[in-house]
Amino acid sequence: MKTGRERVVKYAWILLAVNILGIGIACFLKSGLGCDPIALLSDGISSALSSSFGTACFIYNAVTIALAFLFAGKLLGTGTVVYGLLSGFLIDFYCMVFEKLSVSVSGIAGSLLFFCAGEILMSTAFAMLMNLNLGMTALDALLTQMADKTGTTYAVWKIVMDALFVLTGVLLGGTFGIGTVISVAVTGILVSKIGRFVKSFAK
Numbered sequence: 554m555k556t557g558r559e560r561v562v563k564y565a566w567i568l569l570a571v572n573i574l575g576i577g578i579a580c581f582l583k584s585g586l587g588c589d590p591i592a593l594l595s596d597g598i599s600s601a602l603s604s605s606f607g608t609a610c611f612i613y614n615a616v617t618i619a620l621a622f623l624f625a626g627k628l629l630g631t632g633t634v635v636y637g638l639l640s641g642f643l644i645d646f647y648c649m650v651f652e653k654l655s656v657s658v659s660g661i662a663g664s665l666l667f668f669c670a671g672e673i674l675m676s677t678a679f680a681m682l683m684n685l686n687l688g689m690t691a692l693d694a695l696l697t698q699m700a701d702k703t704g705t706t707y708a709v710w711k712i713v714m715d716a717l718f719v720l721t722g723v724l725l726g727g728t729f730g731i732g733t734v735i736s737v738a739v740t741g742i743l744v745s746k747i748g749r750f751v752k753s754f755a756k
Contacts, residue, residue: 563631563687564631564635566681566685566687567631567632567635567636567682567687567688568635569681570632570636570678570681570682570685570687571632571635571636571639571640571643571678572643573674573675573677573678573681574636574640574643574644574674574675574678574679575639575640575643575644575646575647576647576674577670577671577672577673577674577675577677577678578592578640578644578647578671578675579644579647579648579650579651579671580667580668580670580671580674581667581668581671581672581675581732581736582644582648583648583651583656583658583667583671584658584664584665584666584667584668584671584732585658585664585730586664586665586668586730586731586732586733586735587728587729587730587731587732587733587734587736588722588727588728588730588732588733588736589671589672589675589715589732589733589736589740590714590715590716590718590719590722590733590736590737590740591613591692591715591718592610592644593718593719593722593723593727593728593729593733594613594718594719594721594722594725594727595609595610595613595641595722595727596609596722596726596727596728597721597722597723597724597725597726597727598612598613598722598725598727599727600725600726600727601725601726605645606641606644606645606648607641607642607644607645608641609641610640610641610642610644611637611638611641611642613641614636614637614638614640614641614691615637617637617690617691617692617695618633618634618637618691620691620695621633621691621692621694621695622691624695624698625694625695625697625698628688628689628693628694628697628698629688629689629691629694630686630687630688630689631687631688632682632687632688632689632690633682633688633689633690633691633694634688635688636682636688636690636691637690637691668732668735672735672736672739672740672743673743675740676740676743676744676747677747679693679740679744680743680744680747680748680750680751681751683697683744683748684748684751684752685751692714693707693744696710696711696714706745707741707744707745708741708742708744708745709741710741711740711741711744712737712738712741715736715737715740715741716737719733719737
């Protein structure tokens with residue numbers, strides 16, 4: 554049974570991971586090179602429903618959490634719920650912070666810098682949730698379960714699902730860019746590689 558201190562440490566890690574994710578997606582959006590696949594899907598949902606980005610993220614998370622509880626419940630935890638409730642609104646918050654601070658992107662070099670920062674931060678947040686026993690995101694739980702059942706890898710299923718999200722997001726009216734293509738190709742690989750580092754750090 555966890556002590557009070559262990560629970561506080563766990564919640565601190567969860568909040569850190571979700572804030573890292575929020576900053577990462579805000580960097581993606583600021584780069585102007587295109588959203589990562591989940592953000593693109595959320596952007597499409599936002600466009601189709603005329604809702605805020607945060608509300609669209611909440612809808613996406615609610616659906617994926619419900620599916621994960623049905624098919625991969627043993628992989629879920631506190632982090633899953635906290636991520637689902639807060640991620641979209643933290644993305645909105647950090648986008649607002651960038652605007653308040655008048656953060657600007659200058660030229661292709663600036664766009665690439667923000668994109669790379671966003672990709673690394675987002676992948677780090679996912680790797681933290683998956684490998685520190687915080688309760689991975691609902692999508693990652695589903696993908697991990699699918700990989701285990703089929704004898705394939707998480708990275709393969711991540712690429713397949715990202716491609717599906719991109720197609721659906723574009724059809725719903727989301728904004729597509731070259732960054733989206735890059736993110737589809739590298740996120741699964743980055744999460745796996747950063748995850749190995751996180752595991753060694755946690756030992």
